[in-house]
Amino acid sequence: MFTKNVGSIDKILRIVIGAALILGALMGYGLWMWIGVIPLATSLLGTCPLYTILGIRTCPLNGK
Incomplete structure (x- = not known):
């Protein structure tokens, strides 16, 4: 479905x-901190839309 472009260290x-x-x-430091959902979701999916737009890959070429 999506081409994987997020490598192991990047995922971690x-x-x-x-x-x-x-x-x-969750501890109440600010609603803006919910932006953490984005890096968490992209790591779990293994693909980052911004990386796709910019042509960046942090994983091996054979990872699809």
Whole structure:
């Protein structure tokens, strides 16, 4: 369906950052922190629409 363009290290970083932002939102540090849903979702899907637009890949070429 989507071409994978997010590599392993990138996925880990996105999960950590996304989870930290969501945790901050749940703790009441600000509604803007719900933006952490985006890096979390892109890491779980393995594809980033912005990477597609910019032609960036952080995973091996054979990963689809």
